[in-house]
Amino acid sequence: MESQPASYQVPTEPRKMGYVASINRVIDYIDANLSESLDLQKLAQVAHFSPWHFHRIFLALTGETLADCVRRRRLEKAARSLLMVPAVTAKSVAFDAGFGSAEVFVRTFKAHFGVTPGRWRLGANSGWADQRRSHLRNLHQQDRRHDQLIRTAVVHDGSMRLNPSRSDERAASMDVALKTMSDVRVAYMRYTGTYGDPKITRMWQRFASLAARNGLIDGKHMILGVSRDDPDIALAGRCGYDACVEVDRSFKPAGEIGVQVVRGGLFGCTPFRGTAKDIYEAWLQLFSGWLPDSGFQPDDRLAIETYGTGIEVDPETGRFACELCLPIRPL
DNA sequence: CATACAACCCGCCAAA
């Protein structure tokens, strides 16, 4: 996993699941309350641990401290806002994301992304792409089994900047439907890492069998995948993905499985068929191919993959079908 | 799980 100070003991399996649930709950809380003040006391309270104990657990399992996590989530939100809403001043973007002053915002932004917010907004963020690439390389040099993933991820990285013409062709043929979805209460299992990683497929298998055992895959409950991050902005290895299944009020979180509400609203939806490796590029098509000329702008809700009420994966090819739903609002 | 302490970071003022 991540590099950790040697003195920390990673908790043993059964207990670890409970910790994972607390950590997920706290991360959900952070993301939902970025503009509030999020100090250690408050977050430990959310997790029902003493500040000291929770700080230690969080660091051991996520590889970063709570304060670092809060700061990073704020920076990532601000970075998105800077690109998404050009009319708003950098200062108010900073306050929206929960920074206490413009000065701190500029300083921490530059320390994290390597450029000032102003330059980032002007599109001078290619340095960040390089940085993410090299970070990805470092991650996987520690783990040789992922050699193939490096290649695919780097190719994806390059293709999104270098080849706009091809996406234009496809945009014309892309069929996108506008849909309004309501909020959905779901049970979820969370993955944190790199999009496109085969570990996500394995998590889906674990999650599906668990859900089936609990009678949740019954042709009535909706199955969703939720991408929690923009891979162009979040550091490789820190992108979140939740495998979700709809549940009613009576369902209680247990062990590794948490409960959250996936926010509904207006989405631009397009059907997808392919393997887990292909899905990132399909998202890219929707985002950079369809969205710019659609008359809509991205909304800051989470992007959703809907799988209907059952998942069918071709055992031969690994192909599956779902619908990609991009949160949008009118311009 | 608590205390205690140094380092770090935030928030503020000034200014380029």
Next chain:
DNA sequence: GTTTTGGCGGGTTGTA
């Protein structure tokens, strides 16, 4: 006017 940098005190954080 907005964004960015520099400098500084006091509070928070990280860890022994």
